[in-house]
Amino acid sequence: MRFDLLTIFPEFFTGPFEHGILRRAQQQGQIEIAVHDLRSFTFDKHHIVDDRPFGGGDGMVLKPEPLFRAVESLLAGSAPTDTAVEAKRTAIVLMSPQGRVFNQHEAQRLADECDRLILLCGRYEGVDERVVEHLVTDEISIGDYVLTGGEIPAMVVVDAVTRLLPHVLGSETSAVHDSFVAGLLDYPHYTRPAEFRGWQVPDVLIGGHHGEVAKWRRRAALLKTWQRRPELLDQAELTDQERRWLAEQASDTAQ
Numbered sequence: 001m002r003f004d005l006l007t008i009f010p011e012f013f014t015g016p017f018e019h020g021i022l023r024r025a026q027q028q029g030q031i032e033i034a035v036h037d038l039r040s041f042t043f044d045k046h047h048i049v050d051d052r053p054f055g056g057g058d059g060m061v062l063k064p065e066p067l068f069r070a071v072e073s074l075l076a077g078s079a080p081t082d083t084a085v086e087a088k089r090t091a092i093v094l095m096s097p098q099g100r101v102f103n104q105h106e107a108q109r110l111a112d113e114c115d116r117l118i119l120l121c122g123r124y125e126g127v128d129e130r131v132v133e134h135l136v137t138d139e140i141s142i143g144d145y146v147l148t149g150g151e152i153p154a155m156v157v158v159d160a161v162t163r164l165l166p167h168v169l170g171s172e173t174s175a176v177h178d179s180f181v182a183g184l185l186d187y188p189h190y191t192r193p194a195e196f197r198g199w200q201v202p203d204v205l206i207g208g209h210h211g212e213v214a215k216w217r218r219r220a221a222l223l224k225t226w227q228r229r230p231e232l233l234d235q236a237e238l239t240d241q242e243r244r245w246l247a248e249q250a251s252d253t254a255q
């Protein structure tokens with residue numbers, strides 16, 4: 001997967017991609033990350049990327065020309081697709097609070113469908129609407145709140161998508177039990193010491209019986225999801241027995 005980040009603050013990305021799994025994925029050639037300064041796609045002396053809004057009002061708006069020029073030049077430099085390999089798409093993604101709210105399912109969709117993400121980071125009041133209408137293929141919001149720019153949202157997307165790409169996570173950190181992957185929150189984790197300030201790790205986890213551990217973890221994940229995010233259970237694949245067990249928990253709690 002290749003990520004191209006378009007921003008007026010390229011220095012913003014110094015650091016976040018240089019650690020842990022993202023660093024290893026780059027070293028192993030599983031991902032490539034390129035940061036581009038939007039100002040280098042301007043032709044005027046002052047490298048102006050923004051202007052006042054038509055119709056008046058506060059703030060500035062990112063102009064369409066540098067964004068179109070930048071994306072078109074990135075696409076022009078793309079290598080031709082190898083037809084023997086299953087064709088994946090390039091998504092041109094605008095980070096925007098007005099976009100589709102990003103979640104694990106959206107991250108998986110991008111990881112499956114795309115081999116390149118061009119992420120446009122807005123600033124100020126946002127971008128000229130013609131960019132939204134005629135340039136971008138996807139608009140992504142990282143939540144119902146407004147940030148000062150699209151750089152942090154773009155980092156979120158790079159991180160969440162990267163860890164879902166094949167072979168990026170070693171078996172020691174597999175994503176299959178992660179929260180949201182199977183529609184549940186993750187089960188609780190414990191490590192040594194077995195007793196800390198009088199708080200004990202559940203006995204079953206120390207007993208070494210893999211079947212019992214798996215059963216405990218499944219039930220703990222179900223319980224946590226039911227307590228914290230019950231709406232997730234509507235979409236989760238549960239057995240009849242699990243649904244009955246949750247109903248019992250609910251009636252026990254109600255008493």
Ligand code: SAM
Nearest residue numbers: 095096097122125126141142146147149150153
């Ligand atoms: N006036 C815009 C609005 O109310 O929809 C907000 C603009 S915001 C101050 C500047 C930029 O930050 C946006 O263009 C976008 O790129 C980014 N941004 C802010 N909040 C975001 C969010 N929740 N998700 C994704 N991007 C966001």
